[in-house]
Amino acid sequence: MPVYNPPLRDMQFVLHELLNVSDEFKALPKHAETDVDTINAVLEEGGKFAAEVVFPINISGDTQGCTLNRDTHAVTAPDGFKDAYAQFVAGGWPSLSCDPEFGGQGLPFVVNQCFYEMLNSSNQAWTMYPGLSHGAYEALHAHGTPEQKALYLPKLTSGEWTGTMCLTEPHCGTDLGLLRTKAEPQADGTYRITGQKIFISAGEHDLAANIVHLVLARLPDAPPGSKGISLFLVPKFKVAADGSMGERNGIYCGGIEHKMGIHGNATCQMVLDEAVGTLVGQPNKGLAAMFVMMNAARLGVGNQSLGLTEVAYQNALAYAKDRVQMRSLTGVKAPGKPADPIIVHPDVRRMLMTAKAYAEGGRALACYCALLLDKEVNHPDEAVRAEAAELVALLTPIVKAFTTDNAWEATSACQQVFGGHGYIKEWGMEQFVRDARINMIYEGTNTIQSLDLLGRKVLGNQGASLQKFGKQIEKLVKAEMANEAMGEFIKPLADLGQKLTQLTGEVGMKAMSNADEVGAAAVDYLRVVGHLVLGYFWARSAQIALKKLAEAEEEAQRPDPFYQAKLQTARFYFTRLMPETSSLMRRIRAGSDVLMDTDAALA
Amino acid sequence: MPVYNPPLRDMQFVLHELLNVSDEFKALPKHAETDVDTINAVLEEGGKFAAEVVFPINISGDTQGCTLNRDTHAVTAPDGFKDAYAQFVAGGWPSLSCDPEFGGQGLPFVVNQCFYEMLNSSNQAWTMYPGLSHGAYEALHAHGTPEQKALYLPKLTSGEWTGTMCLTEPHCGTDLGLLRTKAEPQADGTYRITGQKIFISAGEHDLAANIVHLVLARLPDAPPGSKGISLFLVPKFKVAADGSMGERNGIYCGGIEHKMGIHGNATCQMVLDEAVGTLVGQPNKGLAAMFVMMNAARLGVGNQSLGLTEVAYQNALAYAKDRVQMRSLTGVKAPGKPADPIIVHPDVRRMLMTAKAYAEGGRALACYCALLLDKEVNHPDEAVRAEAAELVALLTPIVKAFTTDNAWEATSACQQVFGGHGYIKEWGMEQFVRDARINMIYEGTNTIQSLDLLGRKVLGNQGASLQKFGKQIEKLVKAEMANEAMGEFIKPLADLGQKLTQLTGEVGMKAMSNADEVGAAAVDYLRVVGHLVLGYFWARSAQIALKKLAEAEEEAQRPDPFYQAKLQTARFYFTRLMPETSSLMRRIRAGSDVLMDTDAALA
Incomplete structure (x- = not known):
């Protein structure tokens, strides 16, 4: 069975020695008090939660997968997922970097970044349930009406409810301008939304009482293409003005996908049948509002692959020290054993070091970006905020595509260290590879990321x-x-x-x-x-x-x-x-x- | 659902225009009559068999997998596998390049190579059942006693029985010198073999009446390490001198592995409990005898990845022409459609061309090697035989490692062409990637291949x-x-x-x-x-x-x-x-x- 030890020492190096985050925080009024000890204490506890609660249900979640009851449209996550999520909520983990105005703890993003790296190492499929909520939270926080914020943000902050992003349709993924889901305005100011969405991660599950769907759709008079898309909030259960949950809304899971990996996360086909929703942001400006979620999600995908690289590395290293096979080319290294541990072989070291270098380098890059986000949001100087935003925009496609491509190489190299055992499920290595594969695809394929970087972020401003x-x-x-x-x-x-x-x-x-x-x-x-x-x-x-x-x-x-x-x-x-x-x-x-x-x- | 069209035109190019095989055959007495038309006719029929019989059960075989009855030790292959194998035997396909002395059709290896590429494109897991038999056939043909040959080769040739290679044990894969399975000589000249083997492909199944296991084990007085290993023939059912099948032998499947891919092929833990076997070749020279099988198997593994590259390419190409998404950067290409087919995008072409170039280049290399094998075995001039053998030895690790690494890149690139759909099982692309992964590991990891190339085949003779x-x-x-x-x-x-x-x-x-x-x-x-x-x-x-x-x-x-x-x-x-x-x-x-x-x- 695989092992996972939170890489706290390296996180401390990155945060305190490389980035000097607590010095940087002194310039950010909201975080001026966040000191080294606080950060380390949070990450130590967070690491325990990841390793002790979430990691043990990683392989079982993959083996069992999710199940859909076609009569009730209910999706059941694998055994243990619901309980782990309850502990997550009880521990206050969802609110770590959320706005105190809505019940959050207001810690810097960079701390949350490290926490989520550990969750991703432990169980990418499970982590997507709370992870997707963050995107919905960000979009509502940036573009929601005061009423929407008051009704939904506290529940997303506490984790009582989770969120989704409903973008893709069968005929359009990359090219959202083609989407067809319709939103009909109603006399009461709400909209009736009808259409079909696919590939909706955590679209339906049994972990939380309610699910807050953020749905892209077209108004009747919308211009064609990407300039005619609006964003709507569509709760699974309707929510009354006092915050109480009402009747079931017309948004259902019509099917779940059978996938290469992340089996523990429900990838749902969602059918909207006159579902009642409210507009988020301006009409026909939905794509811009959605991009708030998508940029956060892209950094999050890089973080998923960073987590997988780290955990694959740790396991390959342990195996390479333990497994004896052949002698070193330069002479016997373990004379008391029938063969030398395979870590004596140069190519085994090459594979291990590839993963280590990408994990630690990727961690520095990811934390640097998260710190930039903290500055972008909280620095009092507008020029600093603007420069931070510009650098985040530049680095986001790199974090997404470079980290996920590297993880594909690194997890596969770590699998190779195990020889034939790497191909067998019980060792856990092949799951890391399968899970890592989706990260190169979703939230904009890596080709799309590269066009964003070269076309828009580089050539777009000379x-x-x-x-x-x-x-x-x-x-x-x-x-x-x-x-x-x-x-x-x-x-x-x-x-x-x-x-x-x-x-x-x-x-x-x-x-x-x-x-x-x-x-x-x-x-x-x-x-x-x-x-x-x-x-x-x-x-x-x-x-x-x-x-x-x-x-x-x-x-x-x-x-x-x-x-x-x-x-x-x-x-x-x-x-x-x-x-x-x-x-x-x-x-x-x-x-x-x-x-x-x-x-x-x-x- | 995926498609597969046998690449007959490109095979004809490689065989008749690039390698001019029928001219080469004129120098080989056994194949002097094998002309272009014969070859093309065989491949056309073989392609039909692959595409129409074996390909349709590829995804279902992956989904269903194999099952072990722990009481009877019987393994059942996925639905349709047994029937397809029966058609394979009825069609005479197992005997294509086998020795006519034992019932074979005596066609050149290079023809069989192309046939097996098509089988591998269609269904790698299924193809391993007959594929492994070839290794056993080769080892017995080269090292068996006249009695062993007479009893077993006709059945392996016809496909009535299949064969395995039982090398790996839990503590040794690469380092066979560590193996522990024991062979005790008996008064009647047979041996009683006891031990445990793992990762035995097609070790137990319901496709054939009997299974001929070739087992590495140690004699009681054997020197330690790789110089004390002998090769034994251990049939699942004992075989009488008249060829009739007798009682069950003491070799059982103790478990089947749950793997990343090739689910349709049973990867067995084999328990030998005083199983009765006969010696193949000389005592303590088992490793050398086994290498006959392993070299053929290594070329075979390259061929598996070649097949996967081709089929992944065909499907990605079809999808790239069909799927419309975004417009070309250089202007609208399909004005009548809501977006352009994605094949207009340069990076989509890069991914497709990567697979195509590796498939066609790999086919030329694989066929060249197979033709060298034909010369090595059948050329009347000893010097030509020796040079062919030397080149095959040089190229074998390249065919194995380079082709399989390239297939990993190519199948993943083809999966990427599908975007999110590439991650979903029903499209078939993710299975090609999962199946391709084992080819970098088994029959000697690609690291081992590279050491064989650089250390032995290059530096070993300056x-x-x-x-x-x-x-x-x-x-x-x-x-x-x-x-x-x-x-x-x-x-x-x-x-x-x-x-x-x-x-x-x-x-x-x-x-x-x-x-x-x-x-x-x-x-x-x-x-x-x-x-x-x-x-x-x-x-x-x-x-x-x-x-x-x-x-x-x-x-x-x-x-x-x-x-x-x-x-x-x-x-x-x-x-x-x-x-x-x-x-x-x-x-x-x-x-x-x-x-x-x-x-x-x-x-």
């Missing part, structure tokens, strides 16, 4: 946002260029930064005469930028580790193995993972013709 | 075998270097060949002082050689296509779209897939220290 992030790299490079010990990290980072600048210019020029150049370059381009960003965090991590190790040496203390580990992992990252960029850049420069002149091949 | 293959590349380069139209293929191929020569020398030098350099380089090295080999076949394919297109132009005929497609796919391969080698070579040159100096990181 690289201005990218240059802002680049300034941080330049600063680091200047500060450390004379430091010989940092050369192995700084040089490749600076080199990649220069190459990316040139590459971006080339692609931008080509795209001016042929828009397909953007589509042809985008996926590889996102990975190049991803490596630049991750390289920055790995160089910063190495910088801190070198400093700490030097301090220990000066004071004749034993070096802390944690910092030695950071340094070794940084070295691995720069020599074994970042070099992927040379091939990616060659592929990008191959241009779009070789892709588009394929009509005979794809006939 | 690159002599690799140079033999390189001579063919040199010949092509010389022949075409003045041909401008071939430049885009010949130059990168020649360039990679030179770089590989230099790289091999570097790695060899470093390995002399540190054996871990082999383990650190091997996996990436195998991919570099894989690209050189595939690049050769793509350049050859382009050469033929250019010639055919030029001929058509000379004769003012319409160009055959098949050759245009080949050319486009070759261009894609050289500009988008082969460039991976530049990163791989950078990683290899990073050396082993960065992997092995990770004790703190992997503590």
Whole structure:
């Protein structure tokens, strides 16, 4: 059976040494009191909850899956899911980073980010039930009427009710402009909504008393395409003005999908049959309102894959130390055993280090983004808020696509460490791989993320946002260029930064005469930028580790193995993972013709 | 529901235009009469069998899986599997390339290779039942006594009985030297075999009347390690001297594994309790005898992944033409539709072309190897046989590891084309990915394949075998270097060949002082050689296509779209897939220290 230990030490490193979050919080009035001890205490308790309550029902949830009663339209989650959710609510966990005005604890997003990483490591399928609520909460918080907020936000905050995002229809996923669900205005100011939605995660279940669906639909007079979409709040049970739950609304689960993974989460076909809803935000501006949810959801998907990378790594490491098979090529390492533990083999280390470097680098990136969100929302200086928002917008597609692609590689590598046992369900490794696969698809496929990055976030403003992030790299490079010990990290980072600048210019020029150049370059381009960003965090991590190790040496203390580990992992990252960029850049420069002149091949 | 159309046209291209097999057969007395029409007719019928009988039970077999009756130890395969197997036997398909001396049809291996590709495309799990028999057949054919051959080969040939390979035990997979199963000699010349085996594919099932297990075990006086292993024939039902089946032997299925994929194939824990067996080959030489099976099996595993790549490609292509979503970045392409078919998007084409290039390139490589096997076994000239054997030995780990890694990438890319639908079972795409995953693990993990290639097949003879293959590349380069139209293929191929020569020398030098350099380089090295080999076949394919297109132009005929497609796919391969080698070579040159100096990181 798999194991999971919350990576508290590395989270503390990222939060307190790399990002110095409590110093940053001093500038944010709402979080000025959030100190190191508070954060550590919350994460320690949160880690216990994840490892002790949610993790033990991960494999059983996958094996059992969800069941739909076709007569009652009721969905039952796997055994233990409901009870774990009740404990989650009783512990106050749903409200961690919610607004105190609606009953939240008002902790920073970056703390919630770490908590959710641990939940995702423990059980991605279970974590999607509360996770989806956050999106609904954010959309209502940003765009709801005072009445909607008063009625729904306290219940979403406490976790008594959960939320969903109802976007996709059978004929449209990426292209929401095609959606057909209709909303008919009623005399009382409500709407009657009719249509069919698919792929609705946590669309129906038995964990919470009510489910708050946020539904995209068209008003009768709406213009065609994406400019005619409005957002509606459609509760499973109607809610009276006093907050009491009334009769069942006309929104039902018509079927649940049988999927590759995340079996414990109900992926529902939802039928709306004159369901009563209320408008959220302005008519025909639903897509913009929904994007509040989608951006949060995209960061959340990156976090799912970060969690899976970490837990897959921990299990592969444990197995590699335990399993004995063959002798080291350089001579016997465990003479008392019939063979050496497989961790002596270089390629086993390659697979393990790949997962470790992506997990720890991904954690730094994800926390950095969450801290930017805290600044975007709470910093008193508008200019700081705006810059934070700009960087979050730039980094969101990278967190989503780069982290999830890396998790696919890393979880598969960790599965490979187990040999044949990695293919067998009881070891848990193959589930991590299957669960990780959806993260590259939902909330905008990774292709869509890459078009968002290259087309909108980079070429859309002539690289201005990218240059802002680049300034941080330049600063680091200047500060450390004379430091010989940092050369192995700084040089490749600076080199990649220069190459990316040139590459971006080339692609931008080509795209001016042929828009397909953007589509042809985008996926590889996102990975190049991803490596630049991750390289920055790995160089910063190495910088801190070198400093700490030097301090220990000066004071004749034993070096802390944690910092030695950071340094070794940084070295691995720069020599074994970042070099992927040379091939990616060659592929990008191959241009779009070789892709588009394929009509005979794809006939 | 997925579709499958046997790729007969491309098989004919590979067999008759690229490899000219019927010309080659003229030098092989046994196959001198095997002409183009015979081959095409067999493959056409074989394709029908695969697509019409085996393909329709692929998804249902995955959903249902196998069941074990714990009282009787009987395993029942999914519905339809037994009937399809009966049709397979009735049609004479098991005997296609078997020795006529034992009832076989004596057709070349390369024909059987193409037939099995189609079976694997249709249903990998089902195909493993007859597929495993081939390994047992080969081992008995090579090492069996006249009595063993007379008793068992006709039944394996006809398919009345199936075979297995019983190698792995709970504590040893890669490291067979650790195995513990015991064989006690009896007065009558038989042996009583006791022990436990795991991961035995098709170890127990209801498709055939008897199962012929080939079991590795130790004699009482055997030396420790891999030099003390012997091979035994252990039938499920004992067989009398007259060929009649007797009582049940002491070999039972004790459990079946729940796996990520290939659910339709029973992966069995086999308990041997004083099972009666006979020795195959010499005492303590079992591993060598087993390698006959394992090499065939490794080529077979590559073929499984080739089949999955092809079928995943076909379905993704069909979906990409049918599904409309978003408009082309360069303007509306399907004005009569609400959106353009997604095949207009460059990244969708990238995913499709990746699968196509790996499928067609992999087919050329696999058929080339199968033809070499035909020469190795049947060529009258010993020198030709020896050279064929040497090239097969070199290419076997490449076919196994490169093809299966590529299939993992390709099937996942094809799944991605489907967006959210790719994650749903009913579309079939996620099953291709799950099934493909095992191929990187069994019959020697891909890490083991890479060590076999770099350590034994390349450095083990100072690159002599690799140079033999390189001579063919040199010949092509010389022949075409003045041909401008071939430049885009010949130059990168020649360039990679030179770089590989230099790289091999570097790695060899470093390995002399540190054996871990082999383990650190091997996996990436195998991919570099894989690209050189595939690049050769793509350049050859382009050469033929250019010639055919030029001929058509000379004769003012319409160009055959098949050759245009080949050319486009070759261009894609050289500009988008082969460039991976530049990163791989950078990683290899990073050396082993960065992997092995990770004790703190992997503590």
